[in-house]
Amino acid sequence: MSRCLWCNEEVMYTVSIKELVTFHCKNRPLCLGCSRQLKRLDSFTRCSGCSRISEREAHCQDCLAWRQRYPQLKLKHQAVYAYNGFAREMVKQFKFSGDCELAAAFSEEIKELTRCRRRSSLVIPIPISRSSIETRGFNQTELLLESARIEYQRVLENAFQREKQSKKTRFERLESPQPFIVRDRMEGEIKGKNLIIVDDIYTTGRTVYHAAQLLSQYNPASISSVSLFR
Amino acid sequence: MSKDYLLYGRDLIFREVHSAIQLTDRELTSVNQRPAISRINGRYRCERCGAAVRTKKPYPCICGGNCLYCSDCLILGKVRACDTLITLEEPNLFAPVHPASLRWIGCLSEEQRNASIEISRTIHANEERVVWAVTGAGKTEMLFEGVGKALDANKRVCIATPRVDVCLELAPRLRQAFPDTSLAVLYGSAEEKYTYTQLVIATTHQLLRFKEAFDVLIIDEIDAFPFYLNDMLYYAAAKAIKQQSSTIYLTATPDRLLKKRIKAKKIKASILPARYHGHPLPVPSLARLSSHASLKKIDSNCYQHMQELLNQKKRFLVFIPTIQLMEDVMKKLVILFSQFSFDSVHSKDSQRKEKVSKMRLGQYDFLVTTTILERGVTLSGIDVIVLMAEHRVYTEAALVQIAGRAGRSKEYPNGEVTFYCTNLTRGIKGAVREIKEMNRLASRKGLLK
Numbered sequence: 001m002s003r004c005l006w007c008n009e010e011v012m013y014t015v016s017i018k019e020l021v022t023f024h025c026k027n028r029p030l031c032l033g034c035s036r037q038l039k040r041l042d043s044f045t046r047c048s049g050c051s052r053i054s055e056r057e058a059h060c061q062d063c064l065a066w067r068q069r070y071p072q073l074k075l076k077h078q079a080v081y082a083y084n085g086f087a088r089e090m091v092k093q094f095k096f097s098g099d100c101e102l103a104a105a106f107s108e109e110i111k112e113l114t115r116c117r118r119r120s121s122l123v124i125p126i127p128i129s130r131s132s133i134e135t136r137g138f139n140q141t142e143l144l145l146e147s148a149r150i151e152y153q154r155v156l157e158n159a160f161q162r163e164k165q166s167k168k169t170r171f172e173r174l175e176s177p178q179p180f181i182v183r184d185r186m187e188g189e190i191k192g193k194n195l196i197i198v199d200d201i202y203t204t205g206r207t208v209y210h211a212a213q214l215l216s217q218y219n220p221a222s223i224s225s226v227s228l229f230r
Numbered sequence: 231m232s233k234d235y236l237l238y239g240r241d242l243i244f245r246e247v248h249s250a251i252q253l254t255d256r257e258l259t260s261v262n263q264r265p266a267i268s269r270i271n272g273r274y275r276c277e278r279c280g281a282a283v284r285t286k287k288p289y290p291c292i293c294g295g296n297c298l299y300c301s302d303c304l305i306l307g308k309v310r311a312c313d314t315l316i317t318l319e320e321p322n323l324f325a326p327v328h329p330a331s332l333r334w335i336g337c338l339s340e341e342q343r344n345a346s347i348e349i350s351r352t353i354h355a356n357e358e359r360v361v362w363a364v365t366g367a368g369k370t371e372m373l374f375e376g377v378g379k380a381l382d383a384n385k386r387v388c389i390a391t392p393r394v395d396v397c398l399e400l401a402p403r404l405r406q407a408f409p410d411t412s413l414a415v416l417y418g419s420a421e422e423k424y425t426y427t428q429l430v431i432a433t434t435h436q437l438l439r440f441k442e443a444f445d446v447l448i449i450d451e452i453d454a455f456p457f458y459l460n461d462m463l464y465y466a467a468a469k470a471i472k473q474q475s476s477t478i479y480l481t482a483t484p485d486r487l488l489k490k491r492i493k494a495k496k497i498k499a500s501i502l503p504a505r506y507h508g509h510p511l512p513v514p515s516l517a518r519l520s521s522h523a524s525l526k527k528i529d530s531n532c533y534q535h536m537q538e539l540l541n542q543k544k545r546f547l548v549f550i551p552t553i554q555l556m557e558d559v560m561k562k563l564v565i566l567f568s569q570f571s572f573d574s575v576h577s578k579d580s581q582r583k584e585k586v587s588k589m590r591l592g593q594y595d596f597l598v599t600t601t602i603l604e605r606g607v608t609l610s611g612i613d614v615i616v617l618m619a620e621h622r623v624y625t626e627a628a629l630v631q632i633a634g635r636a637g638r639s640k641e642y643p644n645g646e647v648t649f650y651c652t653n654l655t656r657g658i659k660g661a662v663r664e665i666k667e668m669n670r671l672a673s674r675k676g677l678l679k
């Protein structure tokens with residue numbers, strides 16, 4: 001019997017028929033009560049540009065603004081869960097308290113996000129700032145990918161010491177200059193590849209658009225972006 | 231204040247201390263340092279909380295390498311394998327209070343006075359004692375004399391409890407009783423609140439930040455600790471006290487192990503079966519529901535019961551086992567009792583304190599709650615209803631505590647307690663037996679009015 005990674009209660013599930021037939025039992029890192037508190041976005045109508053819960057599937061105001069600014073990018077950002085109160089608590093424990101083991105709670109979701117139907121794909125995690133490295137010691141997105149056993153490349157790095165994103169106002173974030181550069185000898189890797197930019201949370205879209213805009217200059221075949229939460 | 235004061239009797243992560251107050255090389259040589267995660271016989275153990283390290287593999291770390299960390303005491307800041315813990319020996323540098331620390335003037339019942347004397351003696355002799363007192367026996371007042379004498383003898387005293395609510399309730403009463411003694415209240419994860427004081431009120435988690443600091447440690451509501459964290463509590467307590475020291479355990483509902491130790495006279499005990507006002511504990515009435523646990527069935531019986539209480543202008547608490555169920559029930563209550571004033575509260579509720587104080591001030595007719603109000607919180611003149619008392623969160627101890635919320639005040643000593651359940655669990659039967667047993671004991675001792 002395994003224990004829930006979040007609440008430490010025993011994980012009890014009824015086995016599905018499919019699992020009985022295939023003898024392939026899914027590993028369930030969270031108990032039923034906890035996994036119910038995470039709300040899957042695909043059960044809602046969403047903006048097709050950023051996965052935000054919306055009345056219509058048409059692009060939301062923010063996405064329209066991004067499209068105007070970066071007409072060539074046309075990102076269709078995919079995310080699995082709504083960034084609700086429960087998700088916030090989990091992210092707080094994972095990133096800020098530094099409970100790295102929680103990464104294993106989302107292996108299935110990360111696999112689902114990075115499953116690429118096309119060949120020659122390249123998974124690129126968003127890097128974290130030097131100050132985050134100093135206080136946290138790990139890149140949460142890389143940990144998520146590692147625990148899902150997804151191969152990735154450190155293509156991007158931070159161009160300069162940044163202040164923490166979370167302390168900036170929304171306006172400051174939207175106006176911030178390009179924070180990333182492509183690491184030495186990585187330019188060649190990008191050309192002709194189907195890039196998947198991975199971040200843990202999509203908030204304003206600023207981070208992902210910076211990364212996509214920079215990467216688009218190196219002639220990739222395509223760029224898509226995904227995050228666990230939106 | 232010199233930096234040393236922040237380290238006397240403390241057990242802190244060096245990295246955290248150093249980033250807050252830079253220690254000079256000279257200062258560094260005088261502090262005691264040890265690895266935060268030790269390796270004994272191939273097993274890793276966290277030295278701060280005593281837990282076996284559960285992390286399955288090392289993770290990228292701020293030191294640049296890969297390190298294990300302790301996931302059991304993360305709430306107090308991450309302990310990594312590359313960390314060291316630092317401490318300075320407790321020197322007991324306190325300003326004496328003249329003529330005596332204790333300023334409380336009040337009356338103890340004869341039973342309370344006897345227990346108070348026993349506690350004083352135990353503290354003086356650096357021994358251990360359990361004080362097993364029913365809910366509403368007036369435990370805090372019984373501590374005053376012993377604590378006062380210890381403070382006057384320049385001892386450092388800590389009162390610890392698993393629950394933040396209990397801490398917050400204790401603090402003003404102790405501040406009033408010992409107005410000239412330095413006092414710190416430690417809870418949550420905020421470290422900056424710490425100052426060096428002779429009297430410390432802390433959550434048991436905060437005890438992990440001390441090492442050989444206290445001459446007297448009093449642990450209130452020792453049974454309130456979630457069972458699986460028990461080892462951590464005992465480790466914390468053992469680490470926080472000096473070798474020569476006294477520990478007093480207070481409880482209304484000792485677990486089986488502790489009861490056994492008391493019976494076998496392995497630990498000294500003071501047993502108080504009666505409340506300070508001399509009325510017996512309310513014995514829960516059991517309202518059995520025939521069908522399998524369904525809220526619909528509870529409808530007819532329980533909601534009618536609530537209506538009657540409201541008609542009689544009686545105020546009450548409704549206990550519900552889980553947050554999920556509470557939300558379901560609340561939807562119904564909002565429709566049924568729209569003309570009354572009430573609310574719900576649970577452990578993750580940010581307005582928890584406000585809601586409890588509203589209930590205390592009589593601004594609600596009733597309050598719906600999960601088990602968080604099971605103890606510590608004293609409301610006068612209330613009845614108690616427990617829904618789905620067969621649920622596994624309701625252990626014997628929890629039910630005794632919940633029943634103990636009723637009939638606390640002298641003015642309204644006969645509160646009514648009702649357990650709604652579909653079947654009788656060990657917890658329910660045990661709780662009723664325990665309450666009756668204490669009433670019998672009290673009556674035999676002639677303590678009841």
Ligand SMILES: [Zn+2]
Binds near residue numbers: 006009032
């Ligand atoms: Zn869980």
Ligand SMILES: [Zn+2]
Binds near residue numbers: 047059060061063
């Ligand atoms: Zn959008």
Ligand SMILES: [Zn+2]
Binds near residue numbers: 277302303
């Ligand atoms: Zn620990």
Ligand SMILES: [Zn+2]
Binds near residue numbers: 312
């Ligand atoms: Zn390290």
